[in-house]
Amino acid sequence: MDLEQLRKTAAEVVTREDVKYLVGWKKGSYGYRVAPVFVEDAAGAAELLFSPLCTANLATYLTLVEKKPLPRGQEEDKRKVALFVKGCDSRAVTQLIVEHGIRRDQVVIIGCPCPGVIDTAKLAEKFPETEAPAEVQWDGENFILLNNGEAVKLPREEVIAEKCRFCRYPNPVISDILLGDKVEVREPEEDSGVEEIENKSIEERWDYWENHFSHCVRCYSCRNVCPLCYCQDCILDRLNPTWVNRAVNFSENTAFNLARAFHLAGRCIECGECERVCPANIPLGKLNRKMAREVRDKYGFEPGVDPEAEPFQASFKPDDPDDFIL
Amino acid sequence: MSSNYEPNIVAFLCNWCSYAGADLAGTSRVHYPANIQVIRVMCSGRVNPLYVMNALQQGADGVLVSGCHPGDCHYMEGNYYARRRLGMLKDLMEFVGVDPRRFHMSWVSASEGHKWKEVVEKTVEDAREAGPFEGFRRRQIDW
Numbered sequence: 001m002d003l004e005q006l007r008k009t010a011a012e013v014v015t016r017e018d019v020k021y022l023v024g025w026k027k028g029s030y031g032y033r034v035a036p037v038f039v040e041d042a043a044g045a046a047e048l049l050f051s052p053l054c055t056a057n058l059a060t061y062l063t064l065v066e067k068k069p070l071p072r073g074q075e076e077d078k079r080k081v082a083l084f085v086k087g088c089d090s091r092a093v094t095q096l097i098v099e100h101g102i103r104r105d106q107v108v109i110i111g112c113p114c115p116g117v118i119d120t121a122k123l124a125e126k127f128p129e130t131e132a133p134a135e136v137q138w139d140g141e142n143f144i145l146l147n148n149g150e151a152v153k154l155p156r157e158e159v160i161a162e163k164c165r166f167c168r169y170p171n172p173v174i175s176d177i178l179l180g181d182k183v184e185v186r187e188p189e190e191d192s193g194v195e196e197i198e199n200k201s202i203e204e205r206w207d208y209w210e211n212h213f214s215h216c217v218r219c220y221s222c223r224n225v226c227p228l229c230y231c232q233d234c235i236l237d238r239l240n241p242t243w244v245n246r247a248v249n250f251s252e253n254t255a256f257n258l259a260r261a262f263h264l265a266g267r268c269i270e271c272g273e274c275e276r277v278c279p280a281n282i283p284l285g286k287l288n289r290k291m292a293r294e295v296r297d298k299y300g301f302e303p304g305v306d307p308e309a310e311p312f313q314a315s316f317k318p319d320d321p322d323d324f325i326l
Numbered sequence: 327m328s329s330n331y332e333p334n335i336v337a338f339l340c341n342w343c344s345y346a347g348a349d350l351a352g353t354s355r356v357h358y359p360a361n362i363q364v365i366r367v368m369c370s371g372r373v374n375p376l377y378v379m380n381a382l383q384q385g386a387d388g389v390l391v392s393g394c395h396p397g398d399c400h401y402m403e404g405n406y407y408a409r410r411r412l413g414m415l416k417d418l419m420e421f422v423g424v425d426p427r428r429f430h431m432s433w434v435s436a437s438e439g440h441k442w443k444e445v446v447e448k449t450v451e452d453a454r455e456a457g458p459f460e461g462f463r464r465r466q467i468d469w
Contacts, residue, residue: 197421198421202420202423202424202425202426203423204423205421205422205423206422206423206424206461207423208423209422209423210423210461235376243376243380245464247465249465250461251383251462251463251464251465252464254422254462255379255380255383258379258418258419258422259376259379261418262375262376262414262415262418265414265418266414287418287421287422290417290418290421291414291417291418294414294417295414298413298417299410312410313407313410313411313414314407316403316406316407316409316410317406318396318397318406320406320409320410320413321413322396322409322413324413324416324431325409325431325432325433326430326431326432326445326448326449
C-alpha cells in the first residue's frame, strides 16, 4: 500500500465541501500502537497510515456519533463522513446500509484491500512492547517488523489475527475510492475452533462456556466496539422490562452473551473486534462465527455483502429448515 | 436425580391455533401431563427468543413454543419469522451446551387436540430425561 497515495487521496477527500471529517488510522502514542483518528483538514491527513496493525474497525464510529437535539433555527450538518475500510469493515458498512443504520449518501467509503492484519497480543508476546515506535509492513506472505531500525521477518502464520484466517472478503465489497490493487482472495481455513466445540458432548460444551462466561466482567466493551450494536435503547440498559439483570453472575452473564450472540445472528460480519477488546478473553469470535456459519449453510444468507438485501431476521423463506419442529 | 422429579415446562401458545388446540384437547377430555404452564401469545412470531432464555433462567426445565402450521398463520407470516428466529436460537443454545431436549417448537392447529397431547408428552418426556436445569437459574436474593 502506497502511503503517499493514501494521504493524497485523504487530503483530497477531506477538503471536499460535502465532507465533514474523515476517520482513519494514525500512529499511536507508543510501540506498535495504531489509533483511530478524526481528520478535519488536509494537514491532519499527512499522519494517516494503513499497515497490518490497523485492526480497529472504523465503521463503529458512524453510529457512535452523539446526536444532540438542535437549538431552534439551527440546521443539521448534512455533510458526509469519510472513512477508511478494510474488507471486513466494508461489510459492516454494507450491513448498516441494509438496516438503515446509515444512508449510502451519508458516507464516503475509501476502500483498502487488506492482505490480513496482525493480532497485537500475539505480537507483544514475541516482542514485548517498548516506548520506542515500531511498525509493521506487509511483505508478500510475511510481515516485516521494523523495531529500532532493525527489520525482523515475521511468518504470517504466527502473528496473523484469528479472524483473517477465515476471511472471505479481503477486498472491500463497497467503496467510492479504492486504494491500490485488489489482493488475492485466499481459501479460508477450516474453522477448527468452532469444530472443536462442536465435537464436544453437551455437558463439556456447557462446562467450556461456563468457564468463559463466569469470567465476564460485563464491561460491555464488546457491545460498544461492535459496529452493528448501535440500538439507542439497548435491551441490556433497559430496566423495564429487565431482560438481563445487572448482577455479575454466571446466569446473567450467560444470558447477556447469548442475547448478544443472538442479536448478531445473521448480522455479524466477523470483524473480530469483540474478541479483540474482551478483557476476559472470552472467545466471542467462535460464538459469532458459529452463528454466521449456521446462517450461511442452513439459510444460504450472508450478511454485509449486498446493500439491497433484506435483513436476515426480518425476512423469511417458505422453505426455511423445519427439521427441528415436532 | 430423585425419582419424583417433575419438570416445569413453559409453553408459549399462539392464540389462534395452538391455544385453541390445547383448549380442544381439554374439552375432548384428552389426558396429558400437567407439567405444562401455558402462556398465551397472539402469535408465535411474537415470542422473543429472550422469553425462552428468561423462562430457563427463572426455573423452567423446558420450553415449548407452538404456533399455526406454515401458511395458516392468522397474521399471514408470523410463524415463518418464528421458525427462522427460534431455529437459530436452538442452534445457539445447543452450541453453548443447553440440552436440545429442553427446547421444542411445534405446529398445532385448532383441530389437533390429539397432536397437542403427543407434543406435550414428548416435551415432558424429553425434559424429564434431561433432568433439572440448575446451571442456568437466576440467583434468588432474599433481602
